[in-house]
Amino acid sequence: MQTSEIKYTVPKSIKKDTVFTFCPGCDHGVALRLVAEVLDELNLREKSVAIASSGCSVLLYDFLDVDCIESPHGRACAVATGVKRAHKANGSDKFVFTYQGDGDFASIGLGESLHSALRGENITAICINNTNYGMTGGQMGPTSAMGQITTTSPTGRNKEYHGFPIKTAEHIALCDGVSYSARVALYDIKNIINAKKTIKKAFEYQLEGLGFSFIEILSSCPTNWKLSPSEAHKKIENELTKTYPIKVFKDIKETPNV
Numbered sequence: 071m072q073t074s075e076i077k078y079t080v081p082k083s084i085k086k087d088t089v090f091t092f093c094p095g096c097d098h099g100v101a102l103r104l105v106a107e108v109l110d111e112l113n114l115r116e117k118s119v120a121i122a123s124s125g126c127s128v129l130l131y132d133f134l135d136v137d138c139i140e141s142p143h144g145r146a147c148a149v150a151t152g153v154k155r156a157h158k159a160n161g162s163d164k165f166v167f168t169y170q171g172d173g174d175f176a177s178i179g180l181g182e183s184l185h186s187a188l189r190g191e192n193i194t195a196i197c198i199n200n201t202n203y204g205m206t207g208g209q210m211g212p213t214s215a216m217g218q219i220t221t222t223s224p225t226g227r228n229k230e231y232h233g234f235p236i237k238t239a240e241h242i243a244l245c246d247g248v249s250y251s252a253r254v255a256l257y258d259i260k261n262i263i264n265a266k267k268t269i270k271k272a273f274e275y276q277l278e279g280l281g282f283s284f285i286e287i288l289s290s291c292p293t294n295w296k297l298s299p300s301e302a303h304k305k306i307e308n309e310l311t312k313t314y315p316i317k318v319f320k321d322i323k324e325t326p327n328v
């Protein structure tokens with residue numbers, strides 16, 4: 071009987087000899103690998119500009135072998151707007167994407183994020199939603215779920231004191247300038263495959279000039295959740311997907327703006 075061998079290689083869009091320095095079991099590493107694989111498949115490495123944010127996403131420029139700009143404190147979509155427009159004005163069409171935490175995209179930078187979507191900037195934004203401020207020690211973020219215990223909500227998030235979590239992919243989908251808005255997860259192989267397809271579609275929509283494309287990636291933060299990597303994935307599958315369903319909320323090709 072013949073057996074086929076699958077040989078896994080490091081994507082060209084990841085720097086040679088890279089060792090991810092995220093915490094063990096953190097989904098940031100999986101998300102970045104998927105982004106790199108899609109950049110390779112679409113032959114985008116040479117024409118890409120990646121915009122990193124504050125938080126653990128900042129490490130992107132250590133790992134991705136593409137031109138990167140570090141834009142902390144929520145300004146990634148504004149910087150991406152400038153990069154995309156300036157290159158276009160000079161006759162060169164760069165592929166521009168942001169890679170941001172949920173705190174960065176949906177709290178500190180909500181204004182920049184939302185208005186870039188409303189303007190229909192032809193960029194792609196990726197938001198890693200791990201439901202807390204990971205890098206700074208697991209404080210409550212805009213996406214922390216109801217009842218979630220964090221270092222700044224020791225008795226759990228409650229609506230009277232903290233209000234409700236923001237459902238980013240649903241909100242972005244409501245903006246007329248948006249071509250694509252979806253939420254994906256990485257807790258098992260099926261979802262990882264779906265996440266890659268979704269990232270590819272969002273990237274292709276930018277290449278087709280269709281406007282702002284957005285992917286929210288539900289991700290684990292085992293360190294701050296104080297769970298093992300597999301327990302963290304179970305939490306996403308069994309708890310967080312109730313607040314944050316895995317779904318395409320807008321696809322301009324299927325449901326154009328009204």
Ligand SMILES: Cc1ncc(C[n+]2csc(CCOP(=O)(O)OP(=O)(O)O)c2C)c(N)n1
Binds near residue numbers: 126171178205206
């Ligand atoms: C305006 C502002 N306030 C506070 C900070 C401090 N800060 C740096 S990283 C970070 C957490 C970012 O969390 P998130 O975007 O969710 O990314 P994660 O680390 O979870 O991937 C914070 C609050 C900051 N950089 N800017």
Ligand code: SF4
Binds near residue numbers: 095
């Ligand atoms: S703090 Fe959380 S998000 Fe940051 S690298 Fe560690 S596990 Fe990942």
